[in-house]
Amino acid sequence: MNIRTSFAASLLAGSMLLPFSAFAGQAPFADSAPDIPVSSKDRVYAAEQFSNTVSVTDPATNQLLGVIKLGDPQPGNLSPLYKGQVLVHGMGFSPDKKTIAVVSIGSNSVTFIDTATNTVKHTTYVGRSPHEAFYTPDGKEVWITVRGEDYISVIDASTFEEKAQIKVPAGPGMQIFSPDGKYGYICSSFNPETVVVTVADHQIVGHVKQASPFCPNIAASPDGKQVWFTLKDIGKAQVFNAQAPFDLIKTIDTGPITNHVNLVTNKNGSFAYVTVGGLNEVKVFRTDNFEQVATIPVGNLPHGIWPSGDGTRVYVGLENADAMAAIDTLTNKVIATIPIGQAAQAVNYVPNAVPEGDGLQNLQPLGTAGVAAHLKLEMKGDKVNKAPTSVSLFDQGLTQVLQASVTGLEPKKMYVLALSEKADGSGPLQGLSSFMTNPAGSAIVNAVGPIRQIVEAKHKDERRYLVVASVEDGKPGNVLQVQTAE
CATH class of the missing domain: 2.60.40.200 (Superoxide dismutase, copper/zinc binding domain)
Structure with missing residues (x-):
């Protein structure tokens, strides 16, 4: 028996002695990644587009710790000498959990923030109206959907400089990666086509027809088998095979203003959580037979959504409620509603974001951002x-x-x-x-x-x-x- 086989066998044997969810893995990581129990070292971030802030919440207490101010509200941001960010919107985080990348649509920027100290490390400016950002699983690149144009801006994660552009259908909405780092999946907000790109050489190798042109959000399953994306204009979610030939598996009616989707694995199975803004609900679907198993009222205009490191919770930004809802995924009930900044968009849950210290540096009170x-x-x-x-x-x-x-x-x-x-x-x-x-x-x-x-x-x-x-x-x-x- 070779070393690799022996190591795999040891992992399998060890996993049999542990609860089902111990090696379940949560998006965006692979199902082989160990679950990380909720603790005060974790952070939940929300990008807030009218207060131009990023809120920071401790999930152990479900308390807002403060906000990272990236810009000013109107009329300050109308000045020709204004240097801050405008329309803080998209968000992604590094595999080592040390950095979040925050996209501001109005200022064409990506702000890189240290999770331990809430310090802005760098701001990179890209093309017109970027929308979302995410790190490749190896942590070496950050891909930015430049929705106002027709390409992905590929940022070197160490230098924060653009190293390449990947030509895609106009209006790319969001990208996410297969957990093994082989593929990037890029849906479109302006064209009815999702493309699959190989991470190694940035080549398009697959095409998936969208039922409508407006996809704002996409998620890949930790087992590497499925990709889910939402269609905001027609109120649907679609699922396709994460491996070639990338064939469409299912189209699901979800409801008006379907915003974001994310995937959760817990002791009850694997589920997709979909925010439906027009109904003020989160709908929950099994990923094996696509049965809807829950409808969760959460508050006005749910938008971004992300699971905890162990899949026991999901956090939902409420765009028209200046709040974030915490949902227990075993009961599918809201267990907390947390005040945050104005018009929450993307949400990220970063396990072990603050391994040492209290992580309160450079945070400001919510103040007028919550008015x-x-x-x-x-x-x-x-x-x-x-x-x-x-x-x-x-x-x-x-x-x-x-x-x-x-x-x-x-x-x-x-x-x-x-x-x-x-x-x-x-x-x-x-x-x-x-x-x-x-x-x-x-x-x-x-x-x-x-x-x-x-x-x-x-x-x-x-x-x-x-x-x-x-x-x-x-x-x-x-x-x-x-x-x-x-």
Whole structure:
């Protein structure tokens, strides 16, 4: 018996003496990686795009420790002399768990942060509107999807400099890697095609047809057999074979504004957790027969999601709630809701991120980054089919960034978010933002202004109410959704 075979046999024999999950392995690592129990050495990070912060949470206590400030809110970030980051959004972490890479869409940047000290080590600027970042399993490269263009920026992890570009279909959304480091899987946000690239030589070796053009997120299973990706515009998730010929295995209806997916292995089996923003839910599916086994209400507009190092929990960023939900994966119940910054996007759970010390260096209090008002809209006159349209007003000084997660409308039609003098939407309307719904009848709508002061005005002559109306001849038409108490 050779040494390699003997070592493999020893591992197998040892694993038989341990609980099922002891060598289960959690994404993005292989199933041979040992589980890491939740402890105060772990950290949960969320990228927050309107406060331009990264929140840092201790999962042992489910308490926010503070935020890493990467930039300023408006109007400070509008200055031509502004040097901070804008629209902090995507996130990935190194295999040694010592660095997180944080993508800022508006400033075309990737910020590398030391997990032990919360110190910014370097900022690399790439092409237009990057979206997500992740390290190759060997830790040598960081791949950045440059969604505003048509390539992957390959960053040398030691020098933080771009070393190559990989040409892909325009609008790459996110990339993730096979646990063995052989393949990179890159979905598209602008074209209905996912490509498979060999990590060693950066060559495209596979193509997977997406059911729609808008994929924001992708995950690979620790056993190296499946890749899951989400389709935000049509409310579906798709699964394909992680090995050649990379054939499609399953398409699953998930719901409007399907955001992120991640994979969890625990003593009950292997599961995919999918955030469905338009329903304010996380849906859970088995990865063997794709049966839906749970629906978990979590709060307004769930977005990023990541498992703990032992698969006993997943953490979910709530984009329209300034919060993060912790879910126990054995009961599929929310066990904590943690206040964080504005409009959480990507979430990473990094086991053993702080091996020594308290890890509180360079953290700042949440402060104004956690200030927001929350409203909701419901279908006018419909007491049964209430559309869960959530609205957040994120404070930016005297103004706010309004974000509405609009659902329950007809697909691919023009509407307008507007202000009305009357609570029922009658009378003249003042348009804030026109939008077209996606094929699932939903949309994310943004506006900027002193809107909170208007919708919360004490004097009835000054107060206005948010509504959603159809667009007729370029003007607001019938009011379909009206503001109600949150």
